[in-house]
Amino acid sequence: MQLLMNAILTGALYATLASGFSILYGVMNVMNVAHGTFIMIGAYISYAMFITFGIDTFISLPICGMGLFIIGFVFYRYIFSRIMGVGIFMGMIVTYGFSMLLENIVLLIYASDYRGISAAYSGKYFTFLNINIPYIRLGVFLIACLITIILYLFMRYTKLGKTISAVSLNRYAASLVGIDINFVFNLTFAIGAALAGIAGGLLASVYIIYPQMGVSVLFKSFVVAVLGGLGNMTGVFIGGLLLALFEVLGAHILGPDYFQLIGFLLMVLVLCIKPEGVLGKKFFGAVTSKEIGTE
Amino acid sequence: MNDKIEKTREKKNILLKITGVSKIFGGVKALEDVSFNVKQGEILGIIGPNGAGKTTLVNTIMGIYKPTSGEIWFQNQNITAMPTYKITKLGMSRTFQITKPVRGMTVFDSVISAALFGNNKKVPLNNALKIADDILKLLSLHTKKNFLSTELNIADLKKLDLSKCLVMNSNMILLDEVMAGLNRKEIEPMMDLIKKVNSEGVTIIAIEHIMKAVMNISHRVLVLHHGKKISEGTPKEVSEDPKVIKTYLGKKYSNVKGE
Amino acid sequence: MKLFLKYFEDTKLIVEKHKWLFISLFIIIMVLFPLYTSNYLIRMFSSIFMYACLGIAMNIMLGYIGYAAFGNVAFFGLSAYITMVLLNKTNIPLLIIFIIAALVSAMYAIILGFPILRIRGHYFAIATLGIAEGTREVMSILEITGGGKGISAPILEMSINSIYRIVYYSFFGLTILSLFACYYILKKPFGYALRTIRGDEDVAAGVGINTTYYKVAAWGISAFIAGLTGSIFAFWMGYIDPVSVFDGMINVKFTVVALLGGLGSVIGPLIGSLLFELISVFIWEKFLDIHLAVLGIIIMITIIFLPRGIMQFLKPQRRHTK
Numbered sequence: 079m080q081l082l083m084n085a086i087l088t089g090a091l092y093a094t095l096a097s098g099f100s101i102l103y104g105v106m107n108v109m110n111v112a113h114g115t116f117i118m119i120g121a122y123i124s125y126a127m128f129i130t131f132g133i134d135t136f137i138s139l140p141i142c143g144m145g146l147f148i149i150g151f152v153f154y155r156y157i158f159s160r161i162m163g164v165g166i167f168m169g170m171i172v173t174y175g176f177s178m179l180l181e182n183i184v185l186l187i188y189a190s191d192y193r194g195i196s197a198a199y200s201g202k203y204f205t206f207l208n209i210n211i212p213y214i215r216l217g218v219f220l221i222a223c224l225i226t227i228i229l230y231l232f233m234r235y236t237k238l239g240k241t242i243s244a245v246s247l248n249r250y251a252a253s254l255v256g257i258d259i260n261f262v263f264n265l266t267f268a269i270g271a272a273l274a275g276i277a278g279g280l281l282a283s284v285y286i287i288y289p290q291m292g293v294s295v296l297f298k299s300f301v302v303a304v305l306g307g308l309g310n311m312t313g314v315f316i317g318g319l320l321l322a323l324f325e326v327l328g329a330h331i332l333g334p335d336y337f338q339l340i341g342f343l344l345m346v347l348v349l350c351i352k353p354e355g356v357l358g359k360k361f362f363g364a365v366t367s368k369e370i371g372t373e
Numbered sequence: 374m375n376d377k378i379e380k381t382r383e384k385k386n387i388l389l390k391i392t393g394v395s396k397i398f399g400g401v402k403a404l405e406d407v408s409f410n411v412k413q414g415e416i417l418g419i420i421g422p423n424g425a426g427k428t429t430l431v432n433t434i435m436g437i438y439k440p441t442s443g444e445i446w447f448q449n450q451n452i453t454a455m456p457t458y459k460i461t462k463l464g465m466s467r468t469f470q471i472t473k474p475v476r477g478m479t480v481f482d483s484v485i486s487a488a489l490f491g492n493n494k495k496v497p498l499n500n501a502l503k504i505a506d507d508i509l510k511l512l513s514l515h516t517k518k519n520f521l522s523t524e525l526n527i528a529d530l531k532k533l534d535l536s537k538c539l540v541m542n543s544n545m546i547l548l549d550e551v552m553a554g555l556n557r558k559e560i561e562p563m564m565d566l567i568k569k570v571n572s573e574g575v576t577i578i579a580i581e582h583i584m585k586a587v588m589n590i591s592h593r594v595l596v597l598h599h600g601k602k603i604s605e606g607t608p609k610e611v612s613e614d615p616k617v618i619k620t621y622l623g624k625k626y627s628n629v630k631g632e
Numbered sequence: 633m634k635l636f637l638k639y640f641e642d643t644k645l646i647v648e649k650h651k652w653l654f655i656s657l658f659i660i661i662m663v664l665f666p667l668y669t670s671n672y673l674i675r676m677f678s679s680i681f682m683y684a685c686l687g688i689a690m691n692i693m694l695g696y697i698g699y700a701a702f703g704n705v706a707f708f709g710l711s712a713y714i715t716m717v718l719l720n721k722t723n724i725p726l727l728i729i730f731i732i733a734a735l736v737s738a739m740y741a742i743i744l745g746f747p748i749l750r751i752r753g754h755y756f757a758i759a760t761l762g763i764a765e766g767t768r769e770v771m772s773i774l775e776i777t778g779g780g781k782g783i784s785a786p787i788l789e790m791s792i793n794s795i796y797r798i799v800y801y802s803f804f805g806l807t808i809l810s811l812f813a814c815y816y817i818l819k820k821p822f823g824y825a826l827r828t829i830r831g832d833e834d835v836a837a838g839v840g841i842n843t844t845y846y847k848v849a850a851w852g853i854s855a856f857i858a859g860l861t862g863s864i865f866a867f868w869m870g871y872i873d874p875v876s877v878f879d880g881m882i883n884v885k886f887t888v889v890a891l892l893g894g895l896g897s898v899i900g901p902l903i904g905s906l907l908f909e910l911i912s913v914f915i916w917e918k919f920l921d922i923h924l925a926v927l928g929i930i931i932m933i934t935i936i937f938l939p940r941g942i943m944q945f946l947k948p949q950r951r952h953t954k
Contacts, residue, residue, distance in 0.1 A: 109754045160936050167700045167757065171891065171935045174884065178928030186921065293880060297765065300758055342762040342769070349759050350747045437834070457837040467838060475831030477896065483835075486828045489821045491840035498821055522831075537839055 080210065081330060085322040087215045090222035091280055093318030095295060096302035097229060097311065098273035104309020105246040105266045106162070108169045112177035114296030116146055116271050120278020121287045122184055128195050128282075135195055135283040136217060142279035143272040149180075150271025154264045162263065177292060184289045194286045218280050225276060226315050233311060242266055246309065301345040320344075388413045388545055388576050389434070389465075394443030396426075396433050396600075403429040405600045406443070411545070416567070416577045418591030418608070420584070422620075426600040427580045428470055431549050435467055436460045448544070462493050467547035468534035470580075474522035481518040484509060484536050491541030501540075508536050512566070527554040528563075535566070545576040552583045564590055588612065644946065662804055666797050674796050678868070680909045681803035682861055686886035687893060687901030688810045689857040694887075695895030696814075696823070697850045698830030699749070702883060703760030704858050706767040707737040709877035711859035712866035713771055716783040719867075730802075730863040737859030738852045745848040752833075761883075768878035782873025785866070799868040806864070807902060810857050814898050817853075826850055827896075892934055894941025903942055 099113045110116075120142040127138035153176060161168045233239040245252045245262045253259050281287070281295070298321070306317025321341060328340040389411040396404040404426045411417050421427055432438045434445055436457040445453045452460050475483050488501035496504070509515045512532045517525065525533065531551050538546045548567070552560055564586055571577050571590075581587035587594065588608040596604040596617050604614045611617055647654055666674050686708065693701035714733035718724060724732070748759050788795070817823045825846045828836040836843055866872050885908070893904025911930065915923045934941075 103754070107754075109758070157932060157936070161939075167694070168935055168939065170700075170702075170754075170757065171887070172932050175928040175931030175935070178931070179925045180928075182922055182925035182928065185924070297761075304755070304758075342766045346748070346759055346762045346766070349751050349755055349762075435838070437837075456842075457834075458840050458842050461838060461840040469835075469838075473832050473835050475828060475835055478827055478831050482824065482827070483831075486824045486836075486841070487839040489824055495821070501821075541840065 081326045082323075083211060085326040086319065087211070087219045088326070089319035089322035090219045090226070090315070091277070091284070091318070092298060092302050092321055093306075093315040094222040094225050094273070094277040094280060096299040096306070096314050096318060097226065098270040098277065099296075099299045100303040100306070100308055100311065100314045101229075101266065101273065102270040103303065104311075105242055106263050108162075108173075108267075110173050110267075110270065111170050111296065112173040112180065112292075113270075113274055113299055114292030114294070115177035115180045116150070116274035117278040117281065117295045117299075118287070118289065118292045119149070119180060119184065120146055120275030121282035121291070122188065122193075122278075122289075123275065124279035124282040125193055125195055125287060135279060136221065139221070139276050139279045142275040144275075146275025146278075147268045147272035151264060151268035153271075154267040158267065159260065159264070181289055181292060188289065190289060192286045192288045195282055214284055218284055221280060225273070226311075229273070230311055238265070298341065301341045304345055305348055386412050388448060389578075390444075390446040391434070392444045392446075394430075394433060394440045394445060396429055396438055397441045403600050404433065404440070407597070407600070407602050408443075409595055409602065409605060411576060411578060413544075413576055414571070414574060415592040416571050416579060416590055418587035418594040419578060419580045419597060420582070420587055420594060421597035423582075424599075425597040427597055428549055429600075430597070431467055431547050431578075431580060434547065435465070458490075461491050461541065461543075464493065464542070464544035465547070466491065466538040466541050466543040466545075468531065468538065468549055468551050470549040470553060472527065472530040472534065474525065474530060474533075476523065477521070479519050479521055480514060480525065480533055481505060481509065483522055483533065484540055487537035488540040491537070491543075504540050505536075508539050511539075512536050528556075528559045531555065531563070532566075535570075539570070543575065545578070546570070548577060548579045548581075550580055550582055552581060552586050560586055659808065663801075666800055671793065671796055674800050676909065676913065678796070678800045678803050680905050681800070681807045682865065683886055683889050683908065684807045684902040684905040685803065685810055685857055685861040686882070687889035687905055688807070688814060689854040689861070690886050690890040691893070691895060691897075691901050692814065692817075692826075692850055692854040692857075694890060695897070695900070696818070696826040696830065697847060699847065699851075700753075700757035701760045701851065701854065702757045702887065703762070703764035704854060704886070705878055705880075705883045706760070706764040707741060707855040707858040708862035708865070708882065709764075709771065709874075710740060710767055711737045711862035712872050712877045713783070715863040715866040716785055716872055717776060719785050720783065726867070730860055730867075733863045734856045734859035737862070738856040741851045741855030742848050745851045746844070749844065749847040749851065764878060764883070768874050771878070772874040782871060782876075784871040795868070799864060802864045802867075803861070806857070806860055811898060811902065813853070818898065822846070822849075888931055888934070890941075892938075892941055894943030897941070897943040900941055900943045903946070907942065 095117060099110060102108050102110045123142045123145050124135050124138050127133040127141060128135060158172060161172055233243055241257055242262055245257060245259060302317040302321050303314060305320050306313025324340055324344055387410045392408050394404055394407045419427055433440050436455050439454055447465055484505040485501050488504045489496055509518050514532055514536060552563060555563060567590055579587055591608055594608050594611040595602060596611055598620050604611050604617045690704055693699050711733040714736055715729055718729045751759055825841045828841060829843055829846060833843055889904040889908050890901050892908055893900030915926050919926050
C-alpha cells in the first residue's frame with residue numbers, strides 16, 4: 079500500500095515533467111532534447127532562490143516558470159524558428175546544441191557537484207492508514223495536479239489555448255483561418271519551457287540536483303509522454319502514473335538495480351506494440367510503417 | 374457443356390477478383406461489401422464523390438491496408454494479406470493521387486529504382502538503366518531526367534508515376550486520380566497515353582473524378598458511394614442508371630457520351 | 633570574388649576527375665604517417681579515424697536510409713565488452729576476436745531491427761536511444777562484464793608504441809574499407825533501395841522494395857562497422873566500463889561528424905571527423921572551461937547554416953538547364 083502511495087505521489091511529478099515535452103511534440107512535432115536541461119535550469123533557479131533569498135521552493139515556482147518562459151521564447155524566436163519544419167532530426171540537433179550551452183553555463187556557476195534543498199519541513203510526514211506521506215511530496219503532488227488541471231482548462235477553454243489546439247490538429251487549416259502559426263509556435267515553445275521550469279522547481283524540492291541531470295530526466299519525460307501518447311495532455315498524466323507504478327513495483331520485485339531499465343523496456347515495448355501510447359492521439363505523420371495518412 | 378466452357382474461359386480472363394471487401398477504420402466504414410471483377414485487357418473506371426472510398430479501395434487492393442473482411446484475388450493468387458512490395462512484384466502497380474515525389478532522388482533514379490525492384494525477378498543494373506532511359510524518352514521526360522523529383526510540376530509528376538509503373542512491366546495499373554491537377558491541355562495527351570498503354574495489353578483501373586476523361590476511355594465503369602458499390606456497367610449504362618444520377622451525376626451529365 | 637569561385641569550381645572538377653589519384657595519394661600519405669610523427673599526432677589521428685568510422689556507420693542509417701539511429705553507440709559498447717571478455721577468457725587471435733564481436737553486434741541489430749525498424753521518425757530515434765541505455769544497463773548488471781566497475785584487458789607483451797600503431801592502422805584500415813563499402817553500396821541496386829526508402833517509404837514498397845529486408849540489412853552493416861570500431865577501442869583503452877563505452881557524448885560526436893560531413897555522401901564523415909577533431913583540439917586548448925558551450929554553439933550554427941554539411945561546398949555543382 080505504501081508502494082502504491084509512493085507511486086501516485088511520484089507519478090504526478092513525472093506527469094508534470096513530461097507535459098512540457100509532450101506539448102511541444104503535439105503542437106509542433108518537435109522533439110525537444112533540451113527539455114531535460116530546461117528542467118535542470120528550473121531546478122537550479124529554485125535552488126538559487128532558496129540559497130540566496132531563502133525563498134521557499136513552492137513559492138519560487140512562478141519564478142522558475144517565468145525564467146524558462148523567457149529562455150524558451152528567445153531561443154525559439156532567434157534560433158529554433160530558422161530550422162522549424164526542415165527535417166525531423168534538425169530540431170533534435172539544434173536543441174541538443176542549446177542544451178550543451180545551457181549546461182555549460184550552469185557548470186560554470188555551480189560546478190559539477192550535487193546540491194540539495196532542505197526546507198524546514200523536509201523530513202516531516204504524516205501517517206494515514208499505516209502509510210507515510212511526507213508533506214513535501216504531498217505538496218509536490220498537489221501542485222502537479224493543479225498544473226495539469228490548469229493546463230487542461232487552458233487548452234480547452236481559453237482563446238489562446240484553443241488556438242494552440244487548432245494549430246496542433248491541423249496546421250494548414252489553422253493558417254488558412256488567419257492564425258499566425260509562427261507566433262503560436264513561439265508561444266507554445268515558451269509554454270513548454272515554462273512547464274519544464276516549474277517541473278524542475280518541483281523536482282528540486284524532493285530530489286538532489288546536479289548539472290548533468292538533464293539526460294536522465296529527459297528520458298523519464300520521454301517515456302512518460304510516449305506511454306500516455308505524445309501530444310495527449312491527459313495521457314501524460316496517466317503515463318506518469320503508469321511509469322511510477324511500474325518502477326515502484328519493478329524495484330520491489332527485481333531490486334533497485336533495474337530501476338532505469340524498466341522504464342526503457344516499457345517504452346520500447348509500447349513503441350513496438352502501440353506507439354500512440356495508452357490514450358494515443360497522433361498529431362502529425364505516421365508512427366509505424368503500418369499507418370499511412372488517410373485522406 | 375457450352376456454359377461450362379464459357380465459365381472457364383471467363384475465369385481465365387478475370388485478372389482481379391474482389392469479393393465482399395470491407396474496410397473499417399475505428400467506427401467509419403470506408404468500404405462496405407464491395408465486389409467486382411476486372412477482365413484482362415479492359416479499362417475499368419471507378420467514379421464516385423469525394424469520400425466514397427476510392428483511394429481506400431486502391432490502398433486496400435495494394436496491400437497498404439488489410440481489408441476487415443473479404444478477399445482479393447489477382448492472377449488467380451490470393452493477395453488479400455500480401456505486403457505491398459510482393460503485390461507489386463506480381464505485376465500490379467499504382468499511381469498516387471497526391472503525388473509523392475521521392476525526396477533527394479532524381480527522376481532518372483526514381484525510375485531506375487522501380488525498374489530494379491518492381492519486376493517479378495530482380496533486374497541487373499545495366500538493363501534497368503536502359504529500360505528506364507527508354508521509358509523516359511517514351512513519356513517525354515527524358516530532358517528532365519536529372520532533375521530532382523521535387524522539382525517537377527504536377528503533370529510531369531503524374532507522368533513520372535506512370536513511368537515507374539511501365540518499367541515494372543505491370544499487368545495491371547491502378548491509376549488513382551491521375552488526371553487530378555492537370556489542366557485542359559494536359560488531359561487529352563494523358564488520355565491518349567492511357568489508351569496507348571492499354572492497347573499494349575495492360576489492364577487499367579482508372580479512379581477518376583473528371584467525367585469526360587473516365588467515360589471516354591473506360592470499357593466499363595463502377596460507381597462507389599459511401600463505400601458501397603451502387604452501379605456497374607458500360608459508361609452508357611451507368612450514366613443512365615437512376616441510382617447514379619440521383620446520388621452523383623445530376624441531370625446535367627445524364628447524357629454523357631464523352632464530348 | 634567571382635574569379636575565386638570559378639577557380640574553386642574548377643579545382644573541384646579536377647579533383648573529381650582524378651579522384652582515384654587523390655585517393656591513392658591520401659592512402660599512401662596516411663600509411664606512412666606514423667613513421668614520421670609523434671605519438672600525440674598518431675593518437676589524434678586514431679581518434680579522427682575512429683570517429684570517421686562511427687560517422688560512416690551513422691551515415692548509412694541517417695544519410696542513406698533516413699533512419700535516425702541515435703543509439704548506435706549500443707553496438708560500439710557491446711562489441712567493446714565482448715572484445716574484453718574474449719581477451720580475458722580465451723586465446724583467440726586478436727583479429728578474430730574483433731570480427732566475432734562485430735558480428736555479434738550485427739546480429740543484435742538484426743534481431744532488434746525487426747520490431748524496432750517498424751517504428752518511424754522521432755520514435756525510432758528515441759527507441760534506439762532506449763536500446764543504448766538498456767544495453768548499458770545490462771552490461772553494468774551482469775557478472776561476466778564486471779558490473780559497474782568495468783573490465784580491463786590482460787597485460788599484453790607489447791610496447792606502448794606498438795599498441796598505438798596497431799590501433800592507428802586498425803582504425804585507418806577500417807575507415808578505408810568502410811568508405812569503399814559505402815561507395816559500392818551506393819552504386820549498386822542496394823543503394824537505390826536505401827535511397828528510395830529514405831525518400832518515401834510507401835513509394836519504395838510500391839516499386840517492389842522489401843523495405844524490412846533493406847532496413848534490417850542496413851542496420852546490420854551499420855552495427856557491424858560500429859561494432860568493429862568498439863572492439864578496436866576496447867583494445868586501445870585497455871580498460872572499459874559502462875559509462876565510457878556507452879557515453880552519450882560519443883553518440884553526439886559521431887552524429888555531428890556525420891552531419892558536418894554531409895549526410896548521404898561517401899567521404900563526408902571522414903572530412904567531418906577531421907574538421908571536428910581539429911576544432912575540438914583547438915577549443916580544448918583555448919576554451920577548456922566553456923568547451924561544452926562552444927561545441928553547442930558550433931552544433932547549432934552548423935545545423936542552421938550548413939544543413940547538408942561541408943560536402944555542400946566540396947561537391948562540384950550539378951549543372952542542368954531548367
